[in-house]
Amino acid sequence: MRMQRLGDGVTVSAIGLGCMGFSQGYGAADDAESTAAIRAAYEAGITVFDTAMSYGLGHNERLVGQALAETDALVATKFGIVRTDAGVGLDGKPENVRGYCEASLARLGREVIDVYYLHRVDPQVPVAETVGAMAELVSAGKVRHLGISEASPEQLRAAVAVAPIAAVQFEWSMLWREPERDIVPVARELGVGLVPYSPLGRGLLTATLDAGTAADADFRRHDPRFQGEHLDENLAQVAALREMAARLGISAGQLALAWLLAQGPDVMPIPGSRRAARILENAAAAAVELGAEELAVLEKLVPADGWSGDRTSFAVPSTTRGA
Template identity: 45%
Template sequence: MSLPERALGPFTVSAVSLGCMNLSHAYSAPPPPDYSERLLNRALDLGVTMLDTAALYGGGNNERLIGAAVGHRRGAFTLASKCVLGLRDGKRVLDGSPEAITASIEGSLERLGTDHIDLMYLHRPDPAVPIEESIGALVRAKEAGKIGAIGVSEMSAETIRRAHAVHPIAAVQTEYSLTVRNPEIAVLDTCAELGIGFVAFSPVARGLLAASVRDDAYAQGDIRAAMPRFTGDTLAHNLIAVRSFEALAGDIGITPAQLALAWLLARAPHVVPIPGTTRIEHLEEDIAAATIVVPAEALARAEAIFASGAIRGARYPRPMQVQVSTETFPDEELA
């Protein structure tokens, strides 16, 4: 099966691709490995041609899962991973030094069971290391044939330009959805100007736009429990707009997640959303969004639902916010 495709740097990938983090990291307990293996293979069967992982996810277990589950189909997809962020004794560690990047890539190659990763991102900017030095380490990995293209994640337009001056950047990855519009400040336009693909992570707002968040009774270890907009009275306020959005999706005859993804796909031709899921039926629902045509009037109504003030609360807790350099709005709440 084939899906509509989009250019992402030197690659051509399915317009809706797959973020694999959920299978090992961040939310509820991950599904059993055999189920995750079926999900990943189902994604490829349905035409998904990019899988996105990171050294951070599950402390490397997500990369191991991908290698074990679909390594035998390596030629069927673009493989993307990330370095700089990792887990040490259960805590996030940020290290953008060339030595750490080189070691991280070697670890990723081993866990994935491959000698080449198509797209390697700097997962976050390290304020202690000039971006030029971090990119230089990726350039050397590319020259050694260990990676094919270079990306950056959650970085400002200025940082992207500095990185691009060292070596052409293939992709920028940042959170983007109807509820998180920060890339529209400068990053989307910068990517369009420089010919860089844009990968939208958390395109259904960590489940908020997929009818899967109704309260803040999260499972132990769920990162949303520490995210201001997903808890308490702030979440209760945000769910008011979400219910209107769900009603609109129902009127159109599609699911909320499909409407959220259709809105992103309509933003610009260089945008590639990577929803993640732990359920095959949700995977199938998300992938179907690549072929759904939503009238412009309905997309405008969806956008209007999330006008300024509809969503309250910082998108990250402070320890995570200080690790990104993405532009913020003047009135944006920050932890």
Template identity: 50%
Template sequence: MSTSSHSDATSIPRRRIADLDVSAVGLGCMGMNFAYGATADDESEAIATLHEALDLGVNFLDTADMYAAGANEQLLAKVLADRREEVVLATKFGITTGPDGMPNGTNGSASYVKESAEGSLRRLGVDTIDLYYLHRVDPQVPIEETVGAMAELVTAGKVRHLGLSEASAESLRRASAVHPIAALQSEWSIFSRDIEAEDVPAARELGVAIVPYSPLGRGLLTGSAAAATPGSGDFRSTLPRWQGDNLTANLALVARIRQIADDLDATPGQVALAWLLAQGDDVVPIPGTKRRTYLRENAAATTLALPADVIAELSAMQATGDRYPDMSWVAGDSARA
């Protein structure tokens, strides 16, 4: 267990998600043992990264029941066992998986809500989840039914706050009419801007915090494109933005971001995070990493102030290629284009 002093924890600015006091940048834990290639020998580094996050004051940890078929939650449990009181803990449910562990649909039924929450509580080794997200809206189940069942978890004291992930503005409004929604977690970065048109305004209208995942463009903004080659086991190689002419065009934007970063004595990843943080005090990005060196880099982005002209230039950038080849693997929010 880490014995580092916690005196530097206050160096990370804080933001609010409902009444939760969270670090301005959180930590997405998915890649610690899921989706980004072979990680079997990385558990000790992942555990060390989780402890160092808390030592630094990065207290907002994000996982989901489908990551590595529950093993991601079990990984976090090894740190939560000693340091639960230091963590604002978020997990998600609602994407179903097949025998191969890969997504094959959604389930937002009331019975599945309860079953999923009990499973997550057991794997995490905790009594309460601070922020419980519906991972994807089930188009076959009215959002009111799903959120109504989630609200019962709040009443029972098993969950403190509710969230939605990749939900449309319409679904967010309908959900909020049933129970307050504390956070909307959706992909948002310099390269992924589609939530800005409707979803961000709806969240702000309802007082819902915005939690961007993949704030570094799934690593594209940090120059890690070489890792996602066909046959690498890295799912990014299947994404349109990482292929052919799209990748060439996007890497040209990355080169410009790198120039900006050099001028500011920062890294491209820090510039990308600082741009998101500049979008509003209600924005709490959750970059994922399983390495302490990147954790420190991401945490330091909270003190990087971008000049107005840089923010404007970054805001004008447009990535080439869709985010996903298609979303049929989870069906997704029927109210979302």
């Protein structure tokens, strides 16, 4: 497995595993099958497993912790999105951070969290105050490194001013190129690693979905990119991606992941899947190296402005859907 380098001295496998789908977003999952998939990922060289306290109301952390027991895998988890039977909210209050961390540690069955993310910035709390409380967890030995998810450039700057930030998470894929205009350059200026979630465009870039199946998951049903004319245009882009992948002898999904990895040595996509075979296929993308000529051809075939639909119309505030 090829390795990449995030911020704060964190070395990771080029491909991580996003674990949300084992507990929510894509229908019912089987814990035994999920455990086998997580272990297959670890055996394939994936070193980072990304979960959150909100995924499945804690189920995901328990599942990941049990599957990775007695391994040296790096576990990243997140706090700040609070799901209850009554609904979903945000909580970045400094006085609550330690309690959330200790609850996650208990569910994971671990003494230390490798990367602890603020899942979403609480608009009622200055991000510097939340990150200050997170930094205390590092001093206490409960957390090794800090991260932040879906932060604006200004929020990322404020976080870095308080404590080292190893990584910033955000949606980034060939289907969604907006981060290249703002958060990517700022993160690189600050030495923060880039962790794209939904790097396969919520499944669309695998070229396994069509007009009849694209909106068959809760995670996509309300996304404009999977509706009507937007979907038609995006499927045409996917067809071009699939054709180029076929010429290279790889899958469309592998090409999409290889494109992300080609954006720099500080990028670690975290595609998710509930099936071991798909996870192994994704992991193999780390061995695909695209040259300048191939990247130029790809940019012409599936350009940044060729995709249709704005995810921000449903993802902000992103407390009911999203990673």
